[in-house]
Each structure stands twice: as C-alpha cells, then as structure tokens.
Amino acid sequence: MFATIKAQHKGVDVCINNAGLSLHDSLLSGTTRGWRNMLDVNVLALSICTREAYQGGHSGHPFFSFCSVLGHLVGPVNDVHFYAATKFAVTALTEGLRQELREAKSHIRATSISPGVVDTEFGYRMYSDDPSKAEALYSRHKNLSGLDVAQAVLYVLGAPPHVQIGEILLRPVEQQL
Template identity: 35%
Template sequence: MNAFITGTTAGFGKAIALRLAKLGYNVIITGRRKERLDSLAETLRNEFSVKVLPLCFDIRDKEACRQAVESLPAEWQKIDILVNNAGLASGSAPFNEFDIEDWDKMVDTNVKGLLYISRYITPLMVAAKSGHIINLSSIAGREVYPSGNVYCATKHAVNAITQGMRIDMLKHNIKVSSISPGAAETEFSLVRFHGDQTKADAVYQGLTPLNAEDIADAVEYIVTRPAHVNINDIFITPARQANTYVYNRTDE
C-alpha cells in the first residue's frame, strides 16, 4: 500500500509519515527542504523497512505538482492514501493592517496547493476505484478568531473542498476525511510570527498543547477503520481550549 503525504519535513507531516510507515505503508514524502526530506527518507527505510520516494518541490507551484505526480514510477501510481498536510499561517494582524504577501502565501499554500495535488492524484484513485484522502484542516475552519481573518478563511475553504470531494468521490469508492486540530505546538507559530520565538512561545503559555503525535494518532484511527466506515472529521483540541480563542491558561 502506498501513501502520499505533503509537507513532511517537520511537524504533523513528519509524524504522519513515520506513523504510516510503522503501519506498513510505502510512503511518498514531499517538502521544500531537501536535506530534511532525505534524512526522513533514510529514517523511514532503516526503521520500518518500507519503500520511500522523496519528492522535493513547492506545492504552490502548479507545474511542479503536475510534474511530481506525472513522474511517479508505475509501482507508485496506485495511491491508497493521500494526506494533504502542507499548510501554514503567515502573519497575525487586523484585516486592515495585514500584509497582502502573507495573505497570498496562505491562499497559495493552504488552498491552491491542496487543490493542485488533489487534482493530479484523484484520477489515479478513480482509475483504481479506491483510495482515501485526508485533509488537514483546523478548528479555524469552523470559527474565525481575532487577527486570523484569511488564515481562517483558507481553512474554511479546506472544509468546503473536503465536503465537495466527499460528494464527488463517493461513486468512485474513495473516502474523504479531515482532521481539525486546535492549538498544536510545532513550527506553526514560529512560521506565523516570522521566526519570533518569544511570540511563538506565548501562544502556548499556560497550556499543554497538542503535538504532532496526537495528529498522527488521529490519522492512524482514520485509516484503520473497517472498509464500511468513514470518519468525516476529527475535531481535536487541548483539554484547556474551548474554541479558537477561549483558553484556560495556568501559571503552572
């Protein structure tokens, strides 16, 4: 069985790749940072004795996405699981003050990148009459929070795309799921705040946030259900988070 996972050089994507390899999947791993990608590939092969195909490209580049999928060797062309994990937040500011380049980066990655990869891979699943797509969304896809405007909009779009996929892929025996995490400590906030570690750390102050392994657990649960079961969405938050902006923080 083959799994295709985007954004595997850190965080959720790396943990998901490790988990699916542990479950026995051969994995296609993608990302922009070649050294990290190659290092992960070596780990996956050595620890789990699975086949690994690393593909280094930027999912914001439509042509690169097309070439990556069309270049797949025959043994990799049956994709059993597609995990659309690559995504980011870039910037945090009121709507009227937001940097438009940050908006572009989020729309191009979170929405268009997901669409490009999915559009090129779904025909392979349709031809095989089977497959499972898992989109990484967010609780921000359900509820907007202050200064989150376009990031939240991109995750609302992911939810709508997921629902549309589920309807259109149903007749082809293809399952479509999503995972909607709350506060999770990965590179997410560091990227959002453009490398400002102090701001990134403040996001999780007084909390025990989710981590990448929690999301890998959710992926494992989704893919190990019986054939007649589909998990539409897993909505998961830290115990001290009620919604996108209400937290019970402690000083401990």
C-alpha cells in the same frame, strides 16, 4: 511528482494534504502578497494535490485534508482571521470532495482533520519577527503532539471501508477555542 508516483507505485494509496501557512496579516492591515501566499499554500496546493492524486490512479484509501479548529470558528485574534478563511475553504473543499467521490462511485473516502494547538514550528514561523508571541501561544496549556494527530489518521484508516469519517476536530483539553 504524481507521474513518478504512478510509474513507480501505480498510484497513490493515501493522500495526506498537510501543508499549512499562516502569516500574521490581519484583514485591515494585511498585504495582498501575504494573503495570496496563504491561499496558494492552504487552498490551491491542497486542491491541486487532490486532483493529481485522484487522476493518477488513487487506489481507494482516504484523502486527508489537514484543516484547523480555525476552519470551524473565527477566534478573537486579528492575526489569524485570513488564515481562518483559508481553513474554512479547506472544510468546504473536503466536503465537496466527499460528494464528488460519492457521485463517481469511487468508494474513496475524504476526511478533514482539524487540530487545535500542536507542538510544531508553525507558530514560530508565523511569528518569526516576534518569537515571544509564539512562546505565549504554546505555553498556555499542554498542547497536542504530532503523535496525537497521527493517531487520528490511524483511527480513520482503521475504519471499515463502508464507514465515512468526514471530520475529526481535536484540540487540547484546556484550549479555549
């Protein structure tokens, strides 16, 4: 994929790592298969895409890593503790990327965007065996929309080239965590 992008477009202008997966696998009863799946999608795929975009001729615009508020705190919901660990890894990887890009004198910026509850299919996929749990998640308050999150990306893109916005944490006003 990145070879094709380089051949057709001379590289990546903006890299947005937005893949995320959560399975309701707690630490005490989760499966190794489920944990590996979350690690592969949330951590390893993000790292691979970042490396390939950079090596394929990234043009200097930001790298975005989509994290989660759960990449900054561990909430009291057992179903998402392992997911939170993968998102803590995304927080650390994005800061590590920022440091490596700075050391390389690339002037490429790295930003982690950590949304709270967003109206997407995420919860329904996580709780595919019990949609009522997803309904409960989404019905607590007015959630963020995809447009709200996209506006955060546009805000970062609109910053002057010398301004590094390392982290944006956004959540619904009424969200507890």
